[in-house]
Amino acid sequence: MARMKFLCDAERCIECNGCVTACKNEHEVPWGVNRRRVVTLNDGLPGEKSISVACMHCSDAPCMAVCPVDCFYKTSEGVVLHDKDLCIGCGYCFYACPFGAPQFPQDGAFGMRGKMDKCTFCAGGPEKDHSADEFKKYGRNRLAEGKLPACAEMCSTKALLGGDSDVIADIYRNRVLKRGKGSEVWGWGTAYGKPEKGATPPAGAKS
Amino acid sequence: MKKVMIAAVAAAVTMLASGCGEKQPVTVYKQGQYQGKPDTRPWDNEPFKGDRTAWEKAVKARNGGQNEYARAAN
Numbered sequence: 011m012a013r014m015k016f017l018c019d020a021e022r023c024i025e026c027n028g029c030v031t032a033c034k035n036e037h038e039v040p041w042g043v044n045r046r047r048v049v050t051l052n053d054g055l056p057g058e059k060s061i062s063v064a065c066m067h068c069s070d071a072p073c074m075a076v077c078p079v080d081c082f083y084k085t086s087e088g089v090v091l092h093d094k095d096l097c098i099g100c101g102y103c104f105y106a107c108p109f110g111a112p113q114f115p116q117d118g119a120f121g122m123r124g125k126m127d128k129c130t131f132c133a134g135g136p137e138k139d140h141s142a143d144e145f146k147k148y149g150r151n152r153l154a155e156g157k158l159p160a161c162a163e164m165c166s167t168k169a170l171l172g173g174d175s176d177v178i179a180d181i182y183r184n185r186v187l188k189r190g191k192g193s194e195v196w197g198w199g200t201a202y203g204k205p206e207k208g209a210t211p212p213a214g215a216k217s
Numbered sequence: 218m219k220k221v222m223i224a225a226v227a228a229a230v231t232m233l234a235s236g237c238g239e240k241q242p243v244t245v246y247k248q249g250q251y252q253g254k255p256d257t258r259p260w261d262n263e264p265f266k267g268d269r270t271a272w273e274k275a276v277k278a279r280n281g282g283q284n285e286y287a288r289a290a291n
Contacts, residue, residue, distance in 0.1 A: 083251040086258065093253030136254040139262040154259040156275030162283065173280040181284045188286070 013069075013088025014131055014153075015175040015202060016162070017182055018061045021192030022169035025050055025060040029161035029170050033064070036132070036160040037149025043113040045129040046161050062161065062170045065090065065111035065129035066201035073103035073112065087153070088175075089131040094147045099123040108200050131172070132159040175202075 025048050033039065033046045046064035067090045074082040074090065081096035082103075103126060104112040117124030134151030137144035144151060152160060162172030171178040186193045259265075260272035281287060 080252045083253065083256065085256065091256065093251070096253050133259065136256040139257055139259075151259075153276075154257075154262050155264060156259075156272055156279070158276065158279045158283075163279070168283055168285055171283050173276065173283065177277070177280040178283065181286075184284075184286060 012174050012176045014067060014173060015088070015178060016064065016066055016131075016159075017171045017178050017195055017198065018063070019169045019171070019182065019185070019192070020059040020061050020194065020196055021189070022167040023048070023060040023062060024167055024169070026166060028164055028166055029062045032160040032164035033129070036152070037130075038145075039127070039149070040115050043115050043127050045111075045113065045127065061196050062165075063109050063111075063197070064161070065107075065131075066109055066197055067129075067131055068201045069203055072106040072108070076102045076106040078102060083136075085133065087133075089133045089153070091130055091133060091135055091148075092126065092128070093136050094125045094127075097125040099125050101126075109197065129159075132157070 027048050030044065030046050030048060034044075037045070039045055046062060048060055048062050050058055050060045052058045067088060069088070071082065071084070071090045073092075074084070077092075078100060079096050079098055081093045082090060083093070084090050099114060099117070099122075101112075101114065101123060104110070104114070111128045113127045114123040115125075115127060116122070130148050130151075132150060132152035134144045134154065135148035137147060139151050139154045150160075152158065157163065159172045162170045165171075171181060182195065258269075260269045261267050265272045265275075
């Protein structure tokens with residue numbers, strides 16, 4: 011199996027925020043933390059485009075490179091996860107991330123940053139799978155149930171695709187060929203860089 | 218005395234120049250190791266009981282479900 015990736019089709023996203031709601035509901039994410047959000051470019055103007063943004067689980071993740079306590083790890087499926095027991099809430103990962111994915115819940119009375127929280131590709135964390143500890147710290151582990159991220163599976167227009175990179179790239183390529191436009195994939199180049207050996211990038215991959 | 222001065226200046230220049238060096242900000246993967254607890258693989262749990270093929274089959278079916286062109290054809 012190839013590595014897991016997200017792909018957002020800006021031609022299809024209707025800014026319904028269904029992905030944001032699905033994520034919030036699935037993981038019972040605390041108030042003030044948004045693991046996923048929808049960004050609209052040229053809002054209100056003709057031809058505006060919306061994209062759903064969260065942690066992209068980058069091939070060469072900058073958050074992993076800058077973390078001073080080495081709390082990040084990557085699974086064999088290419089999902090970038092972190093250990094909240096090690097995180098010190100320094101915020102370096104937030105500055106390094108090109109997608110603004112790391113979130114910090116307010117912890118304490120004076121705006122102190124809590125431990126970092128981010129999208130887990132619905133893959134939980136290092137705690138025991140399906141345990142109460144894992145759910146409390148990282149949310150539900152859907153991947154261990156043989157399911158894909160709730161945001162992608164819940165997307166009403168299937169603008170947000172998540173899963174095996176070969177499969178979602180193929181779905182997107184066929185889609186672009188059928189409609190004959192909108193081949194740009196925002197964030198794909200930034201997150202995944204050059205295609206990994208054997209993998210084919212979708213048509214018109216854009217940084 | 219002159220030799221000592223030259224050596225001191227050379228040492229100072231080396232120390233100053235070393236500050237201009239830039240470390241490549243790339244991740245050094247330590248063979249899948251990190252400082253925290255080890256994580257289990259997604260198929261090493263109750264529903265799949267270590268059966269990787271069954272897990273991959275389940276995920277593949279879900280992946281295919283995202284292609285509505287294929288869904289419409291069925």
